Amino acid sequence: MGTLIPGAVFLVSRDGRVIHERAFGYAQLNDYQGRRLVTPLAMHTSTIFDLASVTKVMATTMAAMLLVDRGKIELDAPVWRYLPDFRGVHLDSITVRNLLSHSAGLVQWQPLYYHASNTAQTYGLIRDMPLQWGVGDARHYSDLGFMLLGDIVERVSGQRLDTFLEQNLYRPLGLRSTTFNPKAHGFTEFAATEQGNVYEKHMVYDSTFGYRYLGDPTAWNGWRQYVLNGEVDDGNSYYANGGIAGHAGLFSTAADLRVLLDLLNNRGSYGGRQYIRPQVIDTFLTRDKYENYLGWQAPSSLPAGSFSHTGFTGTYVAGVPQFKLSIVLLTNRQNMGTDAKGYFPDVGPLQQAVARAMVNGAARSP
Numbered sequence: 001m002g003t004l005i006p007g008a009v010f011l012v013s014r015d016g017r018v019i020h021e022r023a024f025g026y027a028q029l030n031d032y033q034g035r036r037l038v039t040p041l042a043m044h045t046s047t048i049f050d051l052a053s054v055t056k057v058m059a060t061t062m063a064a065m066l067l068v069d070r071g072k073i074e075l076d077a078p079v080w081r082y083l084p085d086f087r088g089v090h091l092d093s094i095t096v097r098n099l100l101s102h103s104a105g106l107v108q109w110q111p112l113y114y115h116a117s118n119t120a121q122t123y124g125l126i127r128d129m130p131l132q133w134g135v136g137d138a139r140h141y142s143d144l145g146f147m148l149l150g151d152i153v154e155r156v157s158g159q160r161l162d163t164f165l166e167q168n169l170y171r172p173l174g175l176r177s178t179t180f181n182p183k184a185h186g187f188t189e190f191a192a193t194e195q196g197n198v199y200e201k202h203m204v205y206d207s208t209f210g211y212r213y214l215g216d217p218t219a220w221n222g223w224r225q226y227v228l229n230g231e232v233d234d235g236n237s238y239y240a241n242g243g244i245a246g247h248a249g250l251f252s253t254a255a256d257l258r259v260l261l262d263l264l265n266n267r268g269s270y271g272g273r274q275y276i277r278p279q280v281i282d283t284f285l286t287r288d289k290y291e292n293y294l295g296w297q298a299p300s301s302l303p304a305g306s307f308s309h310t311g312f313t314g315t316y317v318a319g320v321p322q323f324k325l326s327i328v329l330l331t332n333r334q335n336m337g338t339d340a341k342g343y344f345p346d347v348g349p350l351q352q353a354v355a356r357a358m359v360n361g362a363a364r365s366p
Contacts, residue, residue, distance in 0.1 A: 003312065004345045005171045005331040006030070007043035007191065011254035012358055013326045016262050016270075021045050027332065028192035032227050034337045041192075048177050048251050049177065049330045050233050052311030055216045055250035058178075058260050059165055061284065061295030063153040064100060065342040066168055069268075069280045072156050075100070075294070082152045086127055096152065100284075100294040105133040106142045109211050111204050113239030114220045122240045123151050139290035143247040150246025162244050173259050173270060178252040181243040183230040185362040187251070191332035193313050194341060197223050200235045200332075202342045209342065233313055233334065238241045250313075254328040261319045261326030264307070285321075301352050302359055314344075316351040321364035327355050 007025030011018065026040040027047050051058065067073040073082070075097040080086045082096075090105070098104040105213035107129055116122040123224045126144045133140055150161045156163045162180040168293035170178045177207050202209050205217045222239060224231075232238045243249050261272065264285070268276035284294040285307055292298050298309040299318065308318035318328055 004350070005333045005347060006040070006335045007329045008329060009043060009045055009049070009254045010330075010354070011045070011258050011326075011328045013132070013258050013262060014180070014362065015324045016266065018255075018258065023047065027190065028053045028227065028229065028335055030195070030227075030335055030337060032195050032225070034195060035183045037364045043174070044189065044333075045255065046177070046253060047189055047191050047316055047330075048182055048187055048230070049255055049332070050193050050228070050231075050311075050313045051250045051252055051257075051315050052248050052313040053143075053236060054257075054309050054311040054315045054317055055237075055248045057254065057309045058257060058317070059161065059180075059250045060146050060149050060246040061100065062169055062260065063161065063165055064096070064149060064295070065268075065280055065282060065284055066277050067153065067156055073152065075283070079148065079152065080357065082155050083127075083148070085113070085122075087149075090131050090135055091127070096149070097294065098136060099152075101147050101288050101292065102139045102141045102145060103136050103290060104142065104145050104148075105131040105135045105137065105140070106144045106148075108140060108142045108144070109203070109218075109236075110144075111213055112144075112236050113198065113222070114204075114213075114215055119151070119169050119245070121205045122236070122245075126296055139292060143234075147236070147241070147245055150244075151363050153246070156333060160244060161246065169275065170256075172273075172275070173263070175252075175256040175259060178250065180232075180249045180251070182251040187230065190193065190251075191330070191335075193228045193233040193332060193334040195227055195337060196225050197233070197235050198338060199342065199344065202338075206342075227317035234244075254330055257317055257328045257330075258326050259329070261317060265319045265321050265324050299352075299355070302355055309357070310348070310351065313348050314315060316347075316355075317357050320355075320359055323359065325358055325362055327358050329354050348365070 006029035012020040130337040237245040237249040267278040314331035
């Protein structure tokens with residue numbers, strides 16, 4: 001494991017009962033210079049992880065489910081119904097469903113923090129940015145679409161995204177370690193991520209690295225110069241949205257994430273209480289024309305009906321309703337640093353192998 005990831009927490013539940021929970025390795029192995037710590041911090045099952053894009057499903061999509069359930073959001077309503085100034089020739093036809101299915105045609109990523117330092121400014125930038133593709137043409141995974149969904153949740157509920165989720169989902173479910181900006185809430189035990197924002201800086205400065213930033217890379221220089229520990233890694237969340245955004249910023253433990261997966265596997269019910277009507281869960285977890293779900297991804301390597309999502313920091317969650325399996329694998333791959341080409345270790349094969357092994361085990365012991 002040494003060269004791929006510093007550490008991991010792995011948890012599996014079946015039929016709502018935890019059957020495996022274990023921590024491996026280290027919560028932090030390397031310092032800011034990329035040198036191994038003399039006494040690396042051990043990983044524990046209680047270690048809190050920066051979930052990165054798992055935020056999209058465990059925060060924003062969950063919030064959307066709650067508001068659809070309450071009749072406050074309609075999936076096929078235009079975005080401008082909830083964000084009245086989201087208007088324009090192409091913007092008018094973008095629906096909430098387009099945002100949830102990554103089919104709104106929005107740009108996938110830009111360093112919005114070069115021009116925005118709060119959520120209102122960020123929203124204005126996204127609204128005024130030309131679309132990259134036709135609305136509804138295809139699925140193009142976009143952080144910006146989920147930032148807009150976070151804005152819709154806030155506008156419709158009248159509460160900040162973190163407050164709405166805390167009061168309507170996390171606290172009622174008994175989740176103790178699921179929050180945005182965890183250091184502000186007194187948490188101290190984290191899986192360390194990156195040495196600053198090395199990767200995003202590479203994205204901005206190197207046009208061949210997959211994303212083209214057309215502005216002047218030197219026009220902003222607020223890059224963090226330390227190992228990120230309990231601070232969201234994602235730059236748009238941290239620098240431009242105060243750590244609370246629809247695409248990234250949620251922190252949690254494997255134990256808490258298991259509860260949210262169980263809730264979905266159980267069609268909206270947990271601990272004898274129905275949080276979201278089964279019909280709403282089914283609507284969100286029905287494959288669309290892009291072969292995915294609303295918010296969630298449909299993994300081709302798992303049984304039909306399974307749903308999953310990954311996070312850039314090295315996080316992974318999957319639900320397998322057929323076997324009532326909830327699978328959580330959290331790693332801190334970024335703390336290893338990047339390779340010569342600028343990439344973090346690829347944990348995709350590990351995630352898929354672990355999920356398949358759990359499914360095969362469940363299939364053998366019905």
